[in-house]
Amino acid sequence: MKEGPDIALLGSLIGDPARANMLTALMSGKALTASELALEASVTVQTASSHLKKLEAGGLLGQRKQGRHKYFTLSDDDVGSLLETMMGLAAKKGHIRIRTGPKDPALRKARVCYNHLAGEMGVRIYDSLLARNFIAADNDTLILTEQGHSFVAEFGIAIDTAKKTRRPLCKPCLDWSARRSHIAGTLGTELLDRFYQLGWAKREEGTRTVAFTPKGEKAFAASFPL
Amino acid sequence: MKEGPDIALLGSLIGDPARANMLTALMSGKALTASELALEASVTVQTASSHLKKLEAGGLLGQRKQGRHKYFTLSDDDVGSLLETMMGLAAKKGHIRIRTGPKDPALRKARVCYNHLAGEMGVRIYDSLLARNFIAADNDTLILTEQGHSFVAEFGIAIDTAKKTRRPLCKPCLDWSARRSHIAGTLGTELLDRFYQLGWAKREEGTRTVAFTPKGEKAFAASFPL
């Protein structure tokens, strides 16, 4: 018995509610940490770890270590389209969708990526800094250029203190939507803190949403033009 | 917990090995009975019945009662394409396929459908008789016409004895490939028996394959032109 489970393996991987929630959370292209996925699935991190291991072994997930975090994404576009097909069929057959929903709209715009800004605005920082040659890609890491140092200092960040730590100054960090990179590392953290400090934005309780004030959003747009 | 298993339900349905085997067996478009599916999945009929109930409730299967048999098919083309997608991904990810395979080639041409001939040659009988007005569709059943009676008698079948039973003379029966109908009922049984009797074909042991002799195949083609 239990002989040839070609599609059965795939099915059973997707068939567990916890794993299905993780996969749908990753469907947006977002790269999520194990803890975040645990939260999405409403299970403990141990359980999540076990699931993620299985999903990875099954070839559905890819991972990328970033410091002490482990980011998971769907491994393939094929996986994405399979899930999309399944969601479509499930909807058609009346297996109604009860999943969350009210979170995303604000999260897409700006959210905390555990210590730096992600979402559209996070991507914008990256693009803006790169376009003005304030940062430059160097062998899979990012370095802050001469002009970049000036800009950061002008922006009110004491970069020297940040330099002491072993933590990289800039790091690219995956974003969802277009799987775009944004700024992580010490600089990313410092920037986000500075936004809070300037009163441009503040963190919403309980969620990962970062809420910008109208005034803050204008100032942001001025400081990070495209 | 266990909150919103949109795609999880689909996944778990496909995730069970027995069900996966049934679904892949139905992937060719063939309409199979519960017993046949049980055989395919290597489980008892009770277990199969339970699985089929779930698959039908999940909207993956459609059924058609035919006498005391219950024929199952994939309910949708969407279901078929989902399974195809999954099989493709499974192959790509290295979940090797161990399933049967060597059966089909001969079965496609001619096979026993529990008491009548199915497969391409079965479909041909249906088409030939219909084209020559030997049978006619009447309110979801088939009737043998006046000319049809002559033909059958000429072919060597004592139709009177068949008429006595309560069993319908002709019945359409689903076939796979193009989901075409072929002749079942008393007439179907009698025709197959006559083929055996004429030495045109004989049943292969252990399989559902019907092996026609070269001579038999020619005679068949002559008797059932298109």
Place this chain on the structure above:
DNA sequence: TTAATGCTTCGATTAGCATCGAAGTATGAA
């Protein structure tokens, strides 16, 4: 009617696996 076949339901057993607590490893911060 009786007998046979195809399928379903019921009940009990069993196996698998998701789950979490607790301890262990790794990375980063001070």
Place this chain on the structure above:
DNA sequence: TTCATACTTCGATGCTAATCGAAGCATTAA
């Protein structure tokens, strides 16, 4: 170094569901 965080592994528990035997229905044949 020490402390904190992110994640993994181990072990035990408990729930779910697949499985099959046995009995019940439905259809067909004699």
